[in-house]
Amino acid sequence: MKLAYLAKIPQAQAALRATGERVTEPRVAVLATLLSSDHAMSHLDVAAMVAKHHTIDRVTVYRVLDWLVGVSIAHRIAGDDRVWRFMLNPQASAQGAGKKTAHHAPSHAHAHFTCNTCGQTFCLDKVQPKMNVKLPTGFRTTEVDLKIRGLCAECK
Amino acid sequence: MKLAYLAKIPQAQAALRATGERVTEPRVAVLATLLSSDHAMSHLDVAAMVAKHHTIDRVTVYRVLDWLVGVSIAHRIAGDDRVWRFMLNPQASAQGAGKKTAHHAPSHAHAHFTCNTCGQTFCLDKVQPKMNVKLPTGFRTTEVDLKIRGLCAECK
C-alpha cells in the first residue's frame, strides 16, 4: 500500500492544478504521499516517505501540510502525543476540493479512531457523531471532533 | 471564583488522603488550584496560580498533574495549541476517586467545549456522546472523546 506512491503522482498533480494554486514538486510529493496512505500521517511520517524520492526540507513539508489544510484538501488531527497528524479530506482525492475559502462548512464534523497499541489513526467517514448535545445556553457550535480510542483490527 | 483557592485546601487534602498516597505540599496546592477552577487549566495556568502562595518548581507541577491523572483525580485534554489542559474528573471533588488502577472504566467518555475566541475549555458532563458508531469489524472501543469548538456564552 505504501508503494503506491509513484502511482499517485498524476492524481496529486491533477488535484493541485484544480486548486488554481501553484503546482510545485514539494506539494506534489506530499500530496501523493498522503494519497498513498490509508491512515493519518505525522509530519515525520510524511517527511520520511517523501525523502525516499526527493530532497525536501523539513520546514517545507510543514508548510505544505499546513497549506493543504488551508485549501481544504487535508485536515489535521491533534494526537495524544502532541503531534499533528494529517489526512486527506473524504472527497479530496476524487474532485479537486474547494478553493481557499475553507474554514469548515457549517458544523463540520469528523470522527477518528486511534489504536492504543500501534498508534495508528484512522478516519471514520462512516460515523456521523450526531449526538444529542445540549450545550449550556449561549454556546454555539462550529465544529465537532469525535476521537475514539481502542484496539484496531490488527492489534486486537 | 479564582479566590476560592485557600478554601479548597482542606478538600484537596482530604481527597489526597483518600488515595492512600503521600500528601505533599505541591499536591495539595495543585489540586486546590484545580478545585477552584471551572474550566480546564494548562500547566502554565496552574503554575502561575500556585506561585501566588507557594514556591514550587515547574517540573514538580508537571509531575503532580501527571500523577493526578494517574490516580484518576483529573484528566488531561489535548488542546489545538499542543498544550495539555487539566481538569478534575466529575466525582473527584466529592469522593476520593479510585486507586491507581485507573486507566478508564469500560468505555469512559468525555465531552469538552473549547471556545475559538477566548480559548477556554470546559467540560460538558451533561453531554453523553452516545453516537451510533459503527466501527470496522475487529475494532474495539475503550475510550471516547468528543471535542466541540465554537463560541462560548461570553464571547458570542
Place this chain on the structure above:
DNA sequence: AACCTTTTTGCGACTCAATTGCATCTACGA
C-alpha cells in the same frame, strides 16, 4: 523563448512545552 512578478523553498536560528537524570529532601510507617 527570454522576462517579470509573485510565491515557494531552503537554511539557520529560535521558541517553548514537556521530559530526563541525579542529588537532595521528606512523608509517614515502624
Place this chain on the structure above:
DNA sequence: TCGTAGATGCAATTGAGTCGCAAAAAGGTT
C-alpha cells in the same frame, strides 16, 4: 525518633513546530 520508599528541585535536554530572510522557481506576459 529513625529509616526508607517516594517526591522534589535544579540543570540540562528533547523535539515538534515556527520565523526571517535570501535565493530559487512557477506561471503569466510580451
